[in-house]
Amino acid sequence: MLLIRCPWCGPRDESEFHCGGEAHIVRPLSPDDLSDEQWADYLFMRSNPKGAHRERWYHEAGCRRWFNIERDTLTHEILRIYRIGEAAEDKKRAKAKGKGA
Amino acid sequence: MRYSILSLLGNALRSHRRWPAAWRNPQPKEAYDVVIVGGGGHGLATAYYLAAEHGIKRVAVLEKGWIGGGNTGRNTTIIRSNYLQDQSAHLYEHSLRLYENLSSTLNFNIMLSQRGVLNLAHNEHDLRELSRRVHAIRLNGIDSQILTPDQIKAMVPIINTSPDVRYPVLGASLQRRGGVARHDAVAWGFARAADALGVDIIQNCEVTGIRRGDEGVEGVETTRGYIQANKVGVVVAGHASVLAQMAGFRLPVESHALQALVSEPIKPIHDTVVMSNAVHVYVSQSDKGELVIGAGIDGYNSYAQRGSFRVIEEQMGALLELFPIFSRLKMLRHWAGIVDICPDASPIISKTPVRHLYFNCGWGTGGFKATPGSGHVFAHTIARDEPHPLNAAFNLDRFTGGALVDEHGAAAVAH
Numbered sequence A: 001m002l003l004i005r006c007p008w009c010g011p012r013d014e015s016e017f018h019c020g021g022e023a024h025i026v027r028p029l030s031p032d033d034l035s036d037e038q039w040a041d042y043l044f045m046r047s048n049p050k051g052a053h054r055e056r057w058y059h060e061a062g063c064r065r066w067f068n069i070e071r072d073t074l075t076h077e078i079l080r081i082y083r084i085g086e087a088a089e090d091k092k093r094a095k096a097k098g099k100g101a
Numbered sequence B: 001m002r003y004s005i006l007s008l009l010g011n012a013l014r015s016h017r018r019w020p021a022a023w024r025n026p027q028p029k030e031a032y033d034v035v036i037v038g039g040g041g042h043g044l045a046t047a048y049y050l051a052a053e054h055g056i057k058r059v060a061v062l063e064k065g066w067i068g069g070g071n072t073g074r075n076t077t078i079i080r081s082n083y084l085q086d087q088s089a090h091l092y093e094h095s096l097r098l099y100e101n102l103s104s105t106l107n108f109n110i111m112l113s114q115r116g117v118l119n120l121a122h123n124e125h126d127l128r129e130l131s132r133r134v135h136a137i138r139l140n141g142i143d144s145q146i147l148t149p150d151q152i153k154a155m156v157p158i159i160n161t162s163p164d165v166r167y168p169v170l171g172a173s174l175q176r177r178g179g180v181a182r183h184d185a186v187a188w189g190f191a192r193a194a195d196a197l198g199v200d201i202i203q204n205c206e207v208t209g210i211r212r213g214d215e216g217v218e219g220v221e222t223t224r225g226y227i228q229a230n231k232v233g234v235v236v237a238g239h240a241s242v243l244a245q246m247a248g249f250r251l252p253v254e255s256h257a258l259q260a261l262v263s264e265p266i267k268p269i270h271d272t273v274v275m276s277n278a279v280h281v282y283v284s285q286s287d288k289g290e291l292v293i294g295a296g297i298d299g300y301n302s303y304a305q306r307g308s309f310r311v312i313e314e315q316m317g318a319l320l321e322l323f324p325i326f327s328r329l330k331m332l333r334h335w336a337g338i339v340d341i342c343p344d345a346s347p348i349i350s351k352t353p354v355r356h357l358y359f360n361c362g363w364g365t366g367g368f369k370a371t372p373g374s375g376h377v378f379a380h381t382i383a384r385d386e387p388h389p390l391n392a393a394f395n396l397d398r399f400t401g402g403a404l405v406d407e408h409g410a411a412a413v414a415h
């Protein structure tokens, strides 16, 4: 059972939310130019990692707003919660990694 | 050793202390003609049919844990073939037919019990959809019929058919040849029969890399060293994306936890299988007397083999709506498996972008019923390097070409 901290409402039970799947899949800018392979990749192919996964969540029984969660799919640990429009990469953590920390 | 009434009697006299091991425990060899990754029912069946029907004897099955420890040993064992689309109907019916003779084919009692499977309708729309399905299924030569509430009540006296409930039972489809089988026995039976034909079943051997060269696949890295292979078949259910990543491509698959639970054992009270897509539950009773209860997947991606309590709570609510008599039963055990969900709720049994590398995955919540058929057509695909007519539609290219095999109606609830 997940305890999710909605960026607007605070910590709430998982049952108030709906998971909208992998985040940061960008809708093609010029759909007419896409090949079948590119369409298939956009529509159907998923990274489905075992480990850190960025996904969209919807606070359905609350403020009804969307936001992003980075969550470990093996431990279910919530690693980061960030708003739509915020960068996918966590700058602080990316830096720490760069330093070999 | 052949199992028979005589072998049973003989061993009974020796207090069952001298039964020989059912399969060997070999060291991995340096090279094989075909390496199968994943020792679930589908992988073991593939290895068996490779040896039995295609004469390929240098075959290994590599399993990271113990055979049958994945979804094969975690499922609720419902078997049926009443699928809507022609391609699916033929594939699942092929499997059901193999199941009907499997105990004698493998000389291993898989305890197939064709006790019938009912799918309930709870509103007008459900009823129409159900009759459309039943007719489509019958056109494919598969047994299927519609029951009225009275007929349902006669077959399942403990079900609540009162009109005063939120989701009244208005009708059902019935496949009489559907039922259940012992899941472990399916894995063990295929393992034993494959082993007898020379297949090496290697447990505690995790594949950690797939080596590929200009000519295609060359072998696999494992926790027990590198193993060379002319061909590699990957059948790892919820881990399909992880293996695809090792080979350098992505799949249209996402991994989710699917939970199930059993009650304390009670006297025989429920001798068929009842499923309801609308209230989201299904239930049968095992030979030990436990009710075996399943429902839908947890909503988020997971590799954890555990899910959220809220799914269990909803499932129990649905169970009691249909069977108020179960309200004081205690639940005994609960678990989850990681299932590989495909966008069209149909499997992928296919060649891949890498030559001589084949994938069998995407069975999601409903692949136990397909175990022998899946192994049979996958073995053909690997041996001949081209699909069997029954799995031609289930290739990876359908996601590019658009010829999806939409089975959401049949597979909306786990089964």
Ligand SMILES: Cc1cc2nc3c(=O)[nH]c(=O)nc-3n(C[C@H](O)[C@H](O)[C@H](O)COP(=O)(O)OP(=O)(O)OC[C@H]3O[C@@H](n4cnc5c(N)ncnc54)[C@H](O)[C@@H]3O)c2cc1C
Binding pocket: B037, B038, B039, B040, B041, B042, B043, B062, B063, B064, B065, B066, B067, B068, B069, B070, B071, B072, B073, B074, B075, B076, B077, B078, B079, B205, B206, B207, B208, B235, B236, B237, B238, B239, B258, B259, B260, B294, B335, B336, B337, B338, B339, B363, B364, B365, B366, B367, B368, B369, B370, B414, B415
């Ligand atoms: C709770 C639940 C209920 C279900 N109920 C039903 C039902 O009633 N009817 C039905 O038809 N289906 C049902 N299913 C679905 C069914 O269980 C599966 O579709 C089917 O068993 C898949 O078989 P498999 O052999 O492909 O996978 P598995 O049995 O999961 O085998 C895959 C194997 O691959 C191994 N593996 C993974 N990664 C590696 C690696 N890197 N190296 C080596 N080995 C690896 C795993 O350890 C595992 O043993 C249910 C599933 C669940 C979880």
Ligand SMILES: [Zn+2]
Binding pocket: A006, A007, A008, A009, A010, A059, A062, A063, A064, A065
């Ligand atoms: Zn909120």
